[in-house]
Amino acid sequence: MKQMEEKILREGQVLPGDILKVGSFLNQNIDTEFLGQMAQEFSRLFADSGVTKVLTIEASGIAIAAAVGMEMGVPVLFAKKHRTSNVDGNTYSAKVHSFTHNEDYNVVVSSSYLTKDDHVLLVDDFLANGQALHGLMDLCDQAGAEVVGVAIAIEKCFTGAGDKLREQGLHIESLAMIESMTDSEIVFRS
């Protein structure tokens, strides 16, 4: 998506540790006109996927997921992050490692809201090492739900995680795919 690449080039900031700051438009101060355009693009890309539910993870995926869900006319479910694992039979829970904060956390959804009849579109702002995505896929596995696609705003291709998941047959669409980035240059996959 050309507009996403332009936004990143204009407003993004590359920080040490392969961090790309896009808080000015994507995940803290949200440009809602652009958010609507993103949702339309994802809706177009997954129009034939039979999506019945959007699943994301709190907190920065929620706005994108809400916009996509409204555009596609399906419910949006978000997994909560917990420091502790509280599995009580009414929830599915999966462990996720955060490289950014160097700690493990659990993602949790109620088993009432994710079922074997769901065809799930996973949504997140970033795909880097894929840890969060694996957590969400794990929750879907536990529920017997089918993951029919993955919608990502910005993929850091240089980690290889996205391509590995594509090789396994997952349908991933990223609106911007970054091959490399430094504080002076960001190179997108063409």
Place this chain on the structure above:
Amino acid sequence: MKQMEEKILREGQVLPGDILKVGSFLNQNIDTEFLGQMAQEFSRLFADSGVTKVLTIEASGIAIAAAVGMEMGVPVLFAKKHRTSNVDGNTYSAKVHSFTHNEDYNVVVSSSYLTKDDHVLLVDDFLANGQALHGLMDLCDQAGAEVVGVAIAIEKCFTGAGDKLREQGLHIESLAMIESMTDSEIVFRS
């Protein structure tokens, strides 16, 4: 808003400790068609307020805020929750007490995203004791931004916090106003 009251009566669950569970449609598994209707209603209610920015708090306010921001055509900013206070000159930070978890946390926004030119609509899923709201108002004060309204999905009127803020001149609109609730009956303000 009639539909909100109907949704609460149909799907809400009152739990001990004055907790109203509405995860099935509002803040975990989100009914996006209904979310769009809520956004339209808030947009109508604050049409003359000169809103330039929507401000909410992670995580359960984000979907509502995103929908309202898209409907009103203004950016959405969300304050992050931190366990520690990391004020570094580039952020505004305010302490909030959570009665639910009986702990303090800090709400933080970047000073780049909230300025003295902003006319802010605060958005949240619940208004109970008003602690989170006071935190957001504090952030706006620090930025010199003007709070022009407060959009709440469900207000627990029996705490008195909402009415107290109204007496101070704040324009608060709540889509459902609960006067009392038990596990057998929920009474709305008429």
